[in-house]
Amino acid sequence: MQLINLEKVQHRIESLKGEELYLHLEMTTGAYASHLDSTKHPAANFITNTKIKYDHGSIAGIGPYRVGLKMAEGWIYTEGLTHWEEEESERLLLAGHDGQGKLVVALQLSREPF
Amino acid sequence: MREENRDVMSENILVVFPHPDDEAFTVSGTLAKHIEAGAHITYACLTLGEMGRNMGIPPFANRVTLPHIRKIELERSCEAIGIQDLRMLGFHDKMIEFEDQVLLDSQLDALLKELRPTIVYTFYPGFSVHPDHDACGESVIRTIGRLPQEEQPIVYCVAFSKNHQEVLGKPHVVNDVKEYLKPKMTSIEAHRSQFQAAELLGSKKLEDEEIRERYGWERFWIYPFHVSE
Numbered sequence A: 001m002q003l004i005n006l007e008k009v010q011h012r013i014e015s016l017k018g019e020e021l022y023l024h025l026e027m028t029t030g031a032y033a034s035h036l037d038s039t040k041h042p043a044a045n046f047i048t049n050t051k052i053k054y055d056h057g058s059i060a061g062i063g064p065y066r067v068g069l070k071m072a073e074g075w076i077y078t079e080g081l082t083h084w085e086e087e088e089s090e091r092l093l094l095a096g097h098d099g100q101g102k103l104v105v106a107l108q109l110s111r112e113p114f
Numbered sequence B: 001m002r003e004e005n006r007d008v009m010s011e012n013i014l015v016v017f018p019h020p021d022d023e024a025f026t027v028s029g030t031l032a033k034h035i036e037a038g039a040h041i042t043y044a045c046l047t048l049g050e051m052g053r054n055m056g057i058p059p060f061a062n063r064v065t066l067p068h069i070r071k072i073e074l075e076r077s078c079e080a081i082g083i084q085d086l087r088m089l090g091f092h093d094k095m096i097e098f099e100d101q102v103l104l105d106s107q108l109d110a111l112l113k114e115l116r117p118t119i120v121y122t123f124y125p126g127f128s129v130h131p132d133h134d135a136c137g138e139s140v141i142r143t144i145g146r147l148p149q150e151e152q153p154i155v156y157c158v159a160f161s162k163n164h165q166e167v168l169g170k171p172h173v174v175n176d177v178k179e180y181l182k183p184k185m186t187s188i189e190a191h192r193s194q195f196q197a198a199e200l201l202g203s204k205k206l207e208d209e210e211i212r213e214r215y216g217w218e219r220f221w222i223y224p225f226h227v228s229e
């Protein structure tokens, strides 16, 4: 993955708006969080291949970045994004990696199921 | 504690773990030793570890490509160890504890019936930290527990939760795998999206005494199906 390029990601967000898309949204501290450090509280969630449509969306911040997607009846929001996959021209793959390179959050949109 | 000295010639061994890479630190040296003695090994890996958090440093994998990359890593690791038969069962990473138990158990039961292993390696349920590890071990134990006693293989469990020695006591089997550090480190290195093998070794060589002690022992607890004996 590459470090996020704000303009290019914004462009990709624009290109996918108004369409029915498959969403993968995820956040995780990792299953080993409390095994490695008992003060850590392990938490995670993900939802995969749920259909969504947004009419308005943008990426914000100076990095790590935030993304908000406005749907007819609600929002999709992610904070902590650092990387994206530039070569994926049909999909938007965004991820946030921590200082050790481990994935913390992911926000992905695609016309086809993941 | 005892050293594993059974005759392992032409023995059928089944290894069941949920993630590609679970084999590398825990059992790869022991498996290489079994294989050298003529054993045939089937490794049933329940998932492709597609929900893993490590994408390599810098990240060369992503959420979408990770399962493909980890599949290749797993194949290379098995090659390094000498595992003859790799089965990827295609369950979803992180979801083993929520999986339909009948489906999960039936796949393991089919493998047991097909292979009739004398030895099984898996995670010790309740002492293996990751929910997938515990659920994998539970399914193996449940399924083997349903077999007639004379058909039950010995189950060697890996355990590493904080309290495992307190509850389970000292390992029942401690294998010296110092002669098999080469396949073991190659197995670890194969999982390059997951481990920074170079960092694990640092400037040290495999011949280094500290490395040989750190990676040269593999510990197992035999699952007590029949506690009365």
Ligand SMILES: [Zn+2]
Pocket (backbone or CB within 6 Å): B018, B019, B021, B022, B130, B133
């Ligand atoms: Zn694992």
